Amino acid sequence: MTSLNQPFPQSRPLPAVGVQPRLPPGRGPVTGRPVVPVDWFRRMPQGGTVHMRKLGADSPGAWFVVP
Amino acid sequence: MSSPVASPHALHAAIAPAVVLVDERRTLYRLAADVLAPGTGLSDNLLDHPIVRYEIGRALAGHGGLEPALLHRAAGLRVRDAGVALAADPQAADLLEAPLRIIAPPGTSPRPLTEADGARFEAVVTIVTEGVRLFRQLAPEMAVDLLAHVSMLAVLRAETSGGVVSASSRYVPGIVLIDEPSTPMEVAEALVHEGAHEKFFDLAITREFLDVYAEDVEYFENSWSHARWPLEQTFAAWHAYSCLAQFSTVCQGQHLGPISLLPKARERADEIGRWLLEHEHDLRADARWLLHAMSGDGGAPDRSGVDTSVTSEVREGDRFRVVPGIRFRRAASGRVVVARAGQPPEVFWLGVEAGWLVDRLGHDGLVQSFDAVAAKAAADWQVDPSTAEARLRIALGPLIANLIVERAS
Numbered sequence: 437m438t439s440l441n442q443p444f445p446q447s448r449p450l451p452a453v454g455v456q457p458r459l460p461p462g463r464g465p466v467t468g469r470p471v472v473p474v475d476w477f478r479r480m481p482q483g484g485t486v487h488m489r490k491l492g493a494d495s496p497g498a499w500f501v502v503p
Numbered sequence: 504m505s506s507p508v509a510s511p512h513a514l515h516a517a518i519a520p521a522v523v524l525v526d527e528r529r530t531l532y533r534l535a536a537d538v539l540a541p542g543t544g545l546s547d548n549l550l551d552h553p554i555v556r557y558e559i560g561r562a563l564a565g566h567g568g569l570e571p572a573l574l575h576r577a578a579g580l581r582v583r584d585a586g587v588a589l590a591a592d593p594q595a596a597d598l599l600e601a602p603l604r605i606i607a608p609p610g611t612s613p614r615p616l617t618e619a620d621g622a623r624f625e626a627v628v629t630i631v632t633e634g635v636r637l638f639r640q641l642a643p644e645m646a647v648d649l650l651a652h653v654s655m656l657a658v659l660r661a662e663t664s665g666g667v668v669s670a671s672s673r674y675v676p677g678i679v680l681i682d683e684p685s686t687p688m689e690v691a692e693a694l695v696h697e698g699a700h701e702k703f704f705d706l707a708i709t710r711e712f713l714d715v716y717a718e719d720v721e722y723f724e725n726s727w728s729h730a731r732w733p734l735e736q737t738f739a740a741w742h743a744y745s746c747l748a749q750f751s752t753v754c755q756g757q758h759l760g761p762i763s764l765l766p767k768a769r770e771r772a773d774e775i776g777r778w779l780l781e782h783e784h785d786l787r788a789d790a791r792w793l794l795h796a797m798s799g800d801g802g803a804p805d806r807s808g809v810d811t812s813v814t815s816e817v818r819e820g821d822r823f824r825v826v827p828g829i830r831f832r833r834a835a836s837g838r839v840v841v842a843r844a845g846q847p848p849e850v851f852w853l854g855v856e857a858g859w860l861v862d863r864l865g866h867d868g869l870v871q872s873f874d875a876v877a878a879k880a881a882a883d884w885q886v887d888p889s890t891a892e893a894r895l896r897i898a899l900g901p902l903i904a905n906l907i908v909e910r911a912s
Contacts, residue, residue: 461858472853477564486606486608
């Protein structure tokens with residue numbers, strides 16, 4: 437049985453690019469933006485993650501009240 | 504779309520192990536509390552509390568201030584250890600008013616089961632305990648990865664749940680609400696589903712996933728209910744379905760109820776993932792990387808796309824300091840998060856060199872010359888002086904533009 441903790445049998449190696457190893461300052465390529473604003477708390481989207489019995493799926497939350 | 508290249512937990516860990524992510528989340532909330540209510544001094548345990556995070560989140564969104572008394576009242580919520588902290592307090596309906604209101608379908612008032620329900624609650628404790636154990640048994644590493652982000656579980660009385668099977672909210676991160684379960688497998692699936700959302704919430708506030716423009720872009724319409732979702736919800740749904748699809752591979756032989764999403768999860772994850780790949784330009788770097796890596800298309804983009812031509816012009820003798828009023832904290836990972844008081848406060852994560860520089864300049868308005876800082880950087884980083892200066896200039900430009908660091912006369 438495939439273990440959840442192992443790659444799928446048909447897996448390929450993880451791409452070499454992407455998330456960089458955590459390097460100390462001054463080492464390796466310059467990665468990521470020097471200053472990243474956290475916008476998460478400013479956005480107040482409608483919609484949420486309510487799994488409803490009637491729809492059987494994540495539902496768009498018309499009822500998802502912005503506090 | 505081909506099959507995933509690796510399990511979600513391995514890809515999550517490539518961004519940051521759960522323990523690192525949780526520490527960085529705590530660091531952000533602790534900094535926010537420093538700015539909103541100086542001297543509050545919240546413990547890690549309190550910082551993990553969903554209601555504490557709700558109150559801090561409200562203040563960061565500009566919806567009022569932070570009342571320390573509210574936080575300590577929330578902390579009094581009694582829980583039962585069921586493998587996760589299960590809300591048990593007879594006052595839970597009052598203390599958890601916010602998440603119960605937020606996830607309630609129209610015309611309903613979900614109420615939590617508590618110790619006041621006696622044997623009925625004890626039966627639920629047993630099922631939840633078994634459900635957590637089952638999750639850990641079937642998918643031990645996924646359980647560690649996702650449950651690290653679930654601080655509390657509340658079970659809704661079946662006659663009040665209004666059709667909610669399971670729910671979580673970006674506004675009250677850390678709490679999962681589920682309908683009164685019949686089987687441990689229902690609990691296990693709900694923890695995968697909602698735990699994936701909780702993981703995403705923590706990724707979204709500590710890494711580069713979505714920006715302020717996420718609300719303005721095209722909506723996704725799914726084929727199975729024709730619901731239309733904004734980008735954030737689309738990404739969250741794709742992430743949850745991807746985790747559920749992976750979990751389904753170890754659930755052979757388990758009895759699944761008629762509303763289980765496990766049999767549909769792979770197909771739905773692929774459908775949403777195809778749409779996201781067509782709209783990946785609307786995602787930030789870490790979200791794009793996770794999308795490609797989990798989709799297994801071999802096209803995970805390089806995140807090192809920093810425009811190094813935007814550097815700060817530094818003249819001989821220039822001196823710098825952290826702008827007065829700026830507060831910052833360093834996470835155990837070394838990453839630095841910065842906050843500026845205001846209505847609402849502003850929060851920023853810094854890159855490694857920018858974080859080093861702000862940490863070096865310090866809180867107290869200490870003025871330091873660029874030459875002295877660069878010399879220290881070259882020594883600390885064990886690089887030649889010209890490399891240190893070049894990297895500091897790359898960091899200084901955005902730090903100055905965002906009013907975190909300023910020139911001192």
